[in-house]
Structures are given as structure tokens and as C-alpha cells.
Amino acid sequence: MFLSLRVRASQGTQAIADLRKAVPTGFRGRPTIRRDPCAADCSACRDACPTQAIRLAPVALDLGRCVFCNACAEVCPETKIEFRPEPRMGGNEPVDLTVREGEEEMVRVRASAAFSRLFGRSLKMRQVSAGGCNACELELNAVTNVNFDVQRFGIEWVASPRHADALVLTGPLTRNMKEAVRLAWDAMPEPRFVVAVGACAISGGLYDGAAGVDRGFLESVGPSLYVPGCPPHPLTFVNAILDLLGIA
Amino acid sequence: MKASMTAHQVAVDAIPRLEPGPWREDLLKQLRADMRVVTLVGRRDLDRVAITAVLQASDRSLRVSRTEVAPERGYHEMTTEHAALHCFERELHEQTGVRIAGHPWLKPIRYEGQEQSAMRSHPFYKIEGKEVHEVAVGPIHAGVIEPGSFRFMCLGEQVHHLEIHLGYQHRGVERRLLERDPRSLTPLIETIAGDTSVAHAWAYCSALEGLAGCQLDGETELARAVALELERVAMHLSGLAGMAADVGFLQGATTYGRLRTTAINTMMRLCGSRFGRGALRPGGVRMRLPPETLRDIRANLELLQADLPIINDCFLMARTVQHRLRSTGTLTTAQARELGLVGLAARASGIELDARHLMEHGAYSVVPIQPAVLPDGDCWARARIRIAEIEASLSWISTVIALYPNWEHPPLSIGELAPNQLAISLVEGFRGEVVHCIETGAHGEVVHYKVQDPSLRNWMGLALAVRGNEISDFPICNKSFDLSYCGNDL
Numbered sequence: 001m002f003l004s005l006r007v008r009a010s011q012g013t014q015a016i017a018d019l020r021k022a023v024p025t026g027f028r029g030r031p032t033i034r035r036d037p038c039a040a041d042c043s044a045c046r047d048a049c050p051t052q053a054i055r056l057a058p059v060a061l062d063l064g065r066c067v068f069c070n071a072c073a074e075v076c077p078e079t080k081i082e083f084r085p086e087p088r089m090g091g092n093e094p095v096d097l098t099v100r101e102g103e104e105e106m107v108r109v110r111a112s113a114a115f116s117r118l119f120g121r122s123l124k125m126r127q128v129s130a131g132g133c134n135a136c137e138l139e140l141n142a143v144t145n146v147n148f149d150v151q152r153f154g155i156e157w158v159a160s161p162r163h164a165d166a167l168v169l170t171g172p173l174t175r176n177m178k179e180a181v182r183l184a185w186d187a188m189p190e191p192r193f194v195v196a197v198g199a200c201a202i203s204g205g206l207y208d209g210a211a212g213v214d215r216g217f218l219e220s221v222g223p224s225l226y227v228p229g230c231p232p233h234p235l236t237f238v239n240a241i242l243d244l245l246g247i248a
Numbered sequence: 249m250k251a252s253m254t255a256h257q258v259a260v261d262a263i264p265r266l267e268p269g270p271w272r273e274d275l276l277k278q279l280r281a282d283m284r285v286v287t288l289v290g291r292r293d294l295d296r297v298a299i300t301a302v303l304q305a306s307d308r309s310l311r312v313s314r315t316e317v318a319p320e321r322g323y324h325e326m327t328t329e330h331a332a333l334h335c336f337e338r339e340l341h342e343q344t345g346v347r348i349a350g351h352p353w354l355k356p357i358r359y360e361g362q363e364q365s366a367m368r369s370h371p372f373y374k375i376e377g378k379e380v381h382e383v384a385v386g387p388i389h390a391g392v393i394e395p396g397s398f399r400f401m402c403l404g405e406q407v408h409h410l411e412i413h414l415g416y417q418h419r420g421v422e423r424r425l426l427e428r429d430p431r432s433l434t435p436l437i438e439t440i441a442g443d444t445s446v447a448h449a450w451a452y453c454s455a456l457e458g459l460a461g462c463q464l465d466g467e468t469e470l471a472r473a474v475a476l477e478l479e480r481v482a483m484h485l486s487g488l489a490g491m492a493a494d495v496g497f498l499q500g501a502t503t504y505g506r507l508r509t510t511a512i513n514t515m516m517r518l519c520g521s522r523f524g525r526g527a528l529r530p531g532g533v534r535m536r537l538p539p540e541t542l543r544d545i546r547a548n549l550e551l552l553q554a555d556l557p558i559i560n561d562c563f564l565m566a567r568t569v570q571h572r573l574r575s576t577g578t579l580t581t582a583q584a585r586e587l588g589l590v591g592l593a594a595r596a597s598g599i600e601l602d603a604r605h606l607m608e609h610g611a612y613s614v615v616p617i618q619p620a621v622l623p624d625g626d627c628w629a630r631a632r633i634r635i636a637e638i639e640a641s642l643s644w645i646s647t648v649i650a651l652y653p654n655w656e657h658p659p660l661s662i663g664e665l666a667p668n669q670l671a672i673s674l675v676e677g678f679r680g681e682v683v684h685c686i687e688t689g690a691h692g693e694v695v696h697y698k699v700q701d702p703s704l705r706n707w708m709g710l711a712l713a714v715r716g717n718e719i720s721d722f723p724i725c726n727k728s729f730d731l732s733y734c735g736n737d738l
Contacts, residue, residue: 003562007503010555014506024513026541028520050428050435069435070526070534083520127392131419133734134394135442135523138486141392145505159390176359176367176416176737177395180387206436211361211420230435230525231442 014146019238020248023085027233028068030086033059035102036078045072045081051205058101064094064202067230087233090240091226094202109225109239111246118191119165120245122154125195126164128184131207132171135231136198140168142234150238153247161187169223170231172200172207175214182217196223197237199230255454255673256310260687263300263314263670268323271301271315278303278311279330284601285588286310286674287683288336289698290344292319297346299323302672302685308605310672322347332588335704357704358415358737367397372411375401380408383719387416394733398722405718410711417737425697430456430686431530431662438525441701441735443486446472446479446524447677448699451684455671456530459688460662466610468532470648471655473611475518475527475535476675477641481552482511483678483730484634484641490727491631492563495572503559507552514548517541532659542653549649553642560635573628577713577725580625589709591680591702593729596633597625603676615651617644625713630728637678665692679703679730701735 016022038059046054049072053065059080061072073081080101089106091097096107129137143150144157158164161184173181185194196218199205207213227240242248266274279285286302296316303311317323325348327334335357341348342356359367372382386397397413421440425433437452438445450472457464485508492500512522518535519527526534563569579589584597594601602619604612620636622629670687680702689695710729714722 003558003565004499006558007499007562010558011503011506014509024516025544026513026517026520026536027522028526048432050432067435067439068521068525070520071432071435128388129394129417131417131734132394133439133442134732135439135445135525137392137394138443139522142505142509145509146502147506147509157392161388171417172419174417174419176362176418177387179365179368180395180416184388200439206439207419207424211423212418213420230439231523233522 015149016147019148019235020242022235024087024233024235025085027085027087028070028083029233029236030063030089030106031061031073031081031083031099032104033061033099033101034080034082036080038080039077042077044075044077048072048075051199051203051208060101061099062203063089063097063099063228064226065199065205066228067199067205087235088239089228089236090243092224092244094226097202097226097228109243111243113246115224115244116246120247123166123241123245124156124158124164125166125168126158126161126184126188127168127170128181130169130171130177130181131174131213132198132200136170136200139231139234140170140197140237143238148234148238153242155241161185162189164188165191166193166195168195168197169201169218170197172204172210172213173215173217174212176212178214178216185217185221193224194221195225195227197227197232199228202226202228205230255458255671257458257669257671258312260668260670263312265314265316268315268317271313272323272326274313275301275303276326276329282306283311285330285332285336286672287685287698287700288333288340289685289696290340290346291687291696292344297344299340299346300670300685312670312672317346319344319346322349324349325351327351331586332705335708339704356415358418360418367413367415370413372399372413373401373409375408377403379403386413396733400719400722402719405720407714407717407719407722410714410722412707412711414707414733414736417734419738421738422697422699425699426694430665430694434529435525438523440699440738441703441732442523443483444479444677444679444682444701444732444735446475446527447675447682448684449524449528450476451673451675451682453528453530454675455673455684455686456662456665458671458673459665459669459686461666462531462660462662464532465657466614467652467655468657469610470614470652471533471535471657472528474645474648474655475515475524475533477645478511478515478518479524480678481638481641482508482515484638485511487727487730488563488631488634490730491573491627491724492569494724494727495569497563497566497569500559500563500566500569507555507559510548510552514545517544529659530662532657533655534659535656537654537656542649546649549642549646553646556638556642564632564635570628572724573631574626576627576721577717577728578624578626579709579713581623583712584625584709587705587708587712589706591676591706592630592633592637592678593706593709594680595619595621596629598623603674603681615644615647617641627724627728665694667692677702679732680706699738701732703731703736706731707736
């Protein structure tokens with residue numbers, strides 16, 4: 001009893017009071033690209049990118065492919081690209097995930113009246129990893145820990161797809177998980193939707209076109225929400241979900 | 249053989265080449281004489297398969313030998329005499345198609361290049377009897393966790409055997425490693441097992457630096473070791489949180505979880521990622537250490553060192569925790585040795601094996617770190633090993649920061665790789681030794697990249713540990729080993 005109280009005293013209050021405004025110090029999050037002229041024929045950033053996330057003239061970075069490795073920022077002779085501690089990013093469609101030269105604000109997840117009505121007060125999520133490296137899984141687990149505590153919004157993980165409204169996918173989708181992902185989806189009652197979390201799930205990321213990958217499921221069932229990162233910070237996930245549901 | 253920090257390197261031409269029969273006899277002789285197997289890897293070379301064995305002697309030295317066989321002819325298995333080889337021979341057969349005559353159980357490790365239906369039709373072991381029943385779980389489990397399938401053969405509540413069925417996470421890592429420039433593989437390497445990003449990155453970097461003849465200074469090695477120790481602390485805390493949750497001790501689960509947040513946020517201050525991604529690059533490190541960051545890191549370490557003993561006391565004294573963990577999932581020293589277990593699972597079963605000691609890491613020779621070893625082999629021992637290792641890592645990091653407050657070492661450029669070399673690197677991740685083998689061809693191109701997560705060897709340890717336990721104790725046994733699915737499946 002006494003030991004337990006000592007733990008309680010050392011613990012204090014850990015919950016982040018305002019998840020909408022929190023900024024994780026030091027985090028390599030949403031990048032910005034300054035509108036400065038590039039040197040003629042310079043393609044250093046594009047060449048350094050391990051996931052072909054960059055297009056040139058004007059420079060544009062696809063966060064659906066980006067693994068936030070900072071390689072583009074390091075090689076840019078004009079230091080145009082800068083990754084900032086901003087965790088808020090995400091989109092309703094893949095096209096929303098592009099960061100363009102000179103854009104300070106990127107497109108945020110748009111609230112949906114239908115999602116808000118159906119899931120705004122209670123959202124049950126079933127997570128399935130299909131080739132995920134466990135980093136996304138650890139960060140998704142973290143959204144329910146004492147710091148992020150997403151249950152305060154009526155959002156939580158459930159054990160069975162039969163209890164779930166959202167199928168949260170991580171990993172590039174492996175051929176060896178193809179059947180299992182389909183079974184999980186088929187077991188979910190309607191209305192239901194898919195969330196793609198991390199560069200792997202959104203675009204295949206580093207494993208786009210790899211030998212063991214089969215993305216057939218996502219071609220037939222399109223995600224309703226894209227959460228970029230490698231892995232996404234828990235705040236990225238929480239903010240994207242809250243935006244979609246139109247909460248606070 | 250030259251020992252350069254964490255990597256050993258040998259010229260391919262200098263590797264003793266034996267005919268399959270004598271090679272096999274020689275290997276078994278060395279294994280009987282107290283050497284241990286580090287890895288056994290195979291590579292298709294035109295119509296032959298080159299098989300390379302790496303053994304380690306008790307004096308830390310590595311011994312490499314090679315044979316070349318026609319795949320349809322193959323060689324006679326060694327698993328029956330030396331069970332620790334089972335996973336390597338299974339993998340060898342799966343990846344190269346080499347015949348391994350008489351092998352008792354050539355079950356695929358990861359079902360590479362097959363349809364999922366092949367996984368479903370696999371013949372599992374059966375136990376006959378009127379009251380015997382089977383419980384199959386997975387591949388999708390009831391949590392935010394990776395997929396794998398477990399089939400328990402039970403008599404009543406008691407598990408007689410567990411067959412572990414993996415491969416669902418197989419995405420083709422090793423093949424992809426050959427498709428890219430070998431100098432810029434770190435982002436990919438960091439996703440082999442996301443919770444072991446730093447250990448895998450370090451193994452890759454040191455193997456590559458050896459091949460490129462790139463010499464690092466001691467401070468760079470220390471900086472890498474700081475990142476590795478932070479990763480070890482964070483994942484051991486995650487493991488303890490999981491174990492506490494699995495026995496319903498929620499105060500432990502939340503408190504260890506909250507302390508893990510402090511550990512990974514410290515990592516984020518250093519390198520921008522809570523998982524240490526981007527911290528290590530071939531030729532150096534990418535860490536930022538302005539004075540305010542260093543101050544915050546010190547404060548975080550002090551917080552961890554102050555608050556950990558409080559929850560440790562509470563966790564270790566709780567009757568419910570002791571009751572559930574003591575004598576649960578026991579793996580004897582003999583079993584652990586027979587299976588060739590590595591890492592925390594081996595040390596919790598009384599085997600002193602820690603790559604931080606076995607290889608002369610520059611960093612750990614400057615400031616030594618003592619491995620924790622316990623003889624009991626149960627879940628209780630695997631929990632206490634974690635606690636001891638966290639304490640050791642935190643005090644190690646504090647000492648290093650005090651002695652060497654500056655470890656910003658931007659990467660040197662990596663030149664051409666030396667031709668016809670084999671580099672083997674070992675790094676002690678939180679689960680155990682991570683092994684990377686890179687072989688170059690005649691023009692310095694990478695012809696083989698073999699990745700080995702400790703999970704490959706330790707999964708069988710879990711299967712044996714649950715025998716004789718109740719099926720309801722499986723989650724706690726599983727968490728106590730804390731093995732990687734993606735690291736195994738590649």
C-alpha cells in the first residue's frame with residue numbers, strides 16, 4: 001500500500017492536457033520547403049531520397065512516401081528543406097499529403113459530417129500489422145498510454161474486428177497476410193473504414209514493389225484516412241483522427 | 249582476422265574451403281569442443297550453393313569455414329546432433345533449395361515466395377489422445393501487435409507442445425538490400441525490426457565501414473553506444489510494462505510505460521526520432537547535442553534513475569506479480585544452451601553471453617558494462633534481468649556523458665568497398681545479438697547480405713518454455729521473451 005502510494009506520488013500527472021497544441025521537442029516532423037530558386041540541374045534531394053518521395057521544379061515532397069530520414073535536407077545546397085517538430089499532418093486522400101515549395105500550411109484532414117455523426121462519440125479501432133516493423137505498432141499502442149490517453153475522446157482499441165469501426169493498417173501489406181487482412185475486414189460490421197498508418201501502409205514506402213508485398217487489398221478498399229510518418233508520432237495519429245471526426 | 253570495433257572481416261580467399269563431408273565433420277567437432285554457432289548462411293552461386301559457418305570460441309575469436317555443394321546433392325543434416333542449428337538449416341534450405349538430407353523438421357522459417365495457402369496447409373505436429381485438444385491462435389492477435397500463429401497441443405489446461413508458425417511479416421528485406429546502393433541502406437535497415445533500429449543500424453554501419461576501410465574514432469563509437477543503450481532501456485521498459493499488464497498489475501503497466509516515454513523522448517532529443525532513426529549513418533552519427541539538449545538529457549536520466557527504483561520495489565514486492573512470474577515458463581540452462589539461445593533469454597537461463605563483451609566494442613572497453621546473469625530461467629528471471637540491465641545502462645550512459653560530453657560526429661564519406669571480403673558484425677540489441685554478414689564480389693559489389701535478428705534463434709526457446717505450463721500463462725511467457733516477428737520474417 002505504502003509502496004503503491006510512493007509510485008503514485010512519483011508518477012504525478014502525466015497526461016498531456018491539450019493534444020491539439022502539443023509539440024514534441026526535437027521531433028523530426030512535418031517539413032517545409034522554402035521558395036528559393038534551386039541551382040540549375042540540381043536534383044540532390046530527389047537523388048538522396050530512399051523512397052522517391054520528391055518531385056522537382058517546383059520541389060514537392062510526398063509525405064505518403066517520406067520516411068523522415070532527413071537525407072534530402074542534408075544534401076540540399078540551398079538548405080531549402082527543413083523538418084520541423086510539427087506532428088500535425090495527414091489527409092483524407094493521398095493527394096493531400098504533398099508538401100509544396102513555399103507552402104507554410106499544408107492541407108489538414110477535413111472533418112466529415114458522416115464520420116462525426118457515426119463515430120464522433122465512440123470509435124472502436126482494430127489494428128492489423130501486415131509487414132509493419134513494430135515501430136508503428138508501438139506508437140499506436142502509445143496513443144492509449146497515460147501521456148496521450150486517447151480514450152478521453154471515446155476512442156479505443158478493441159481485440160476483435162467484429163467490435164471495430166475502423167481497421168487501422170500498418171506495414172506495406174505482405175503477401176503472407178493477404179488472406180488474414182481480408183478476413184479481418186470481412187468480419188467488421190458496417191459502417192466501417194480503413195486508416196492507413198505510416199509510409200509503408202500508405203504507399204509501400206521502403207518496400208514499394210518488394211518481393212513479399214501484395215497491396216491488392218488497398219486497391220480494392222481505399223483508406224478514408226492517411227497518417228504519414230515512419231513511424232507517425234502518437235500526436236500525428238491522434239490529431240488526424242480527431243480532425244476526421246470533427247472533435248475539438 | 250582483424251577485429252575492428254564491432255565487425256570482424258576476412259578475405260573470402262582466406263576462408264578455409266572444405267568438401268561437404270569434412271566441413272560438416274569439422275563443424276560438429278568444433279561445436280562439441282565448446283564453440284558456439286554465430287550463424288550459418290548460404291548463397292546461391294550459379295549452380296552451386298556456398299555455405300558459410302561462423303563459430304565463436306570462448307576467447308571471443310570467430311572461426312569462419314565454407315563449403316560449396318550442388319543443391320540437389322546437398323549435405324547430411326547436423327541438427328539432430330546440434331539442435332541450435334535447426335533454424336539455420338531450415339533457413340538455408342528455404343533460401344537456397346539445398347538438400348539437407350535427414351533433417352528432422354525442414355519447416356519453412358518464413359514462407360518466402362509462397363502463397364498464404366501454403367502456410368495454411370502446413371502439417372502441424374499432433375498429439376494423439378482422447379482428451380487432447382488443440383488451440384490455434386493468430387495470425388492476428390487480440391492487441392496492437394504483429395502477426396504470428398501459435399498452435400497449442402493441450403491436455404486440459406496444460407500445454408504439452410506449442411508450434412510457432414511465422415512468416416506473415418515477410419516482405420523481402422534481404423533481396424531489397426541488394427537492390428540499392430550499399431552505402432545508403434540505413435533507412436531500410438532501421439525498419440528490419442523497428443524496436444531494434446539502432447542495433448541493426450550499428451551492425452550494418454560497422455560491417456560497411458570495415459569493407460570500406462573507414463576508421464572511426466572512439467567518441468563516435470561511444471555516441472552509437474549511447475543510442476544503443478537508450479534503445480535497450482526503452483525496450484526493456486516496454487517489456488516490463490507489457491509483463492505487468494499481462495498479469496493485471498496495472499500500476500506497473502502504466503508506470504513503466506510512462507518511464508519508457510521519458511527514455512524514447514530522450515532519444516528524440518538526440519536524433520529527431522523516438523526510435524533512434526537517423527542517429528547512426530555509415531561513417532559517423534547524426535546526433536545534435538547543443539548545451540540545452542545535453543541538459544535535458546541529463547535531467548531525463550536523473551528522473552529515470554530516481555523513479556525507477558520506486559516502481560521496481562513495488563513491482564518486485566507485489567505478491568500477485570511474484571505468484572504469476574516465479575516458476576512460470578522455465579527454461580533450464582541445459583535447454584537454453586542446446587537451443588543456442590542468445591541475449592536476455594540466455595542470460596536469464598544462466599548463460600553469460602553478451603555481444604558487448606564477446607566482441608571488443610571500442611565503446612565498452614572505455615567504460616565497461618557488466619552483463620546481468622540469473623540461473624532460474626523463468627519469467628521472473630527474465631523480468632529481473634531487464635531491471636538489472638536498465639540500471640546498468642542508465643549508469644553507463646551517465647558515466648559516458650560525464651566523461652565525453654561531446655559526441656556530434658557528422659558522417660565521413662564512405663568510399664568503394666573492398667572486393668572479395670566477408671564482414672561479420674555483432675551488436676547486442678535489447679533481445680540479444682544482432683548479426684549482419686556482408687560479402688563483396690570481385691568488383692566490391694555486395695553479393696550477399698544476411699540479416700539475423702536474435703528472434704530467429706529464440707522463438708524455439710519460447711516454444712519449450714511454455715511446455716507444462718497452463719495455456720493462460722502463454723501471454724506472460726511470450727512477453728517475457730519479447731521476440732520480433734518482422735525481425736524473424738524479414
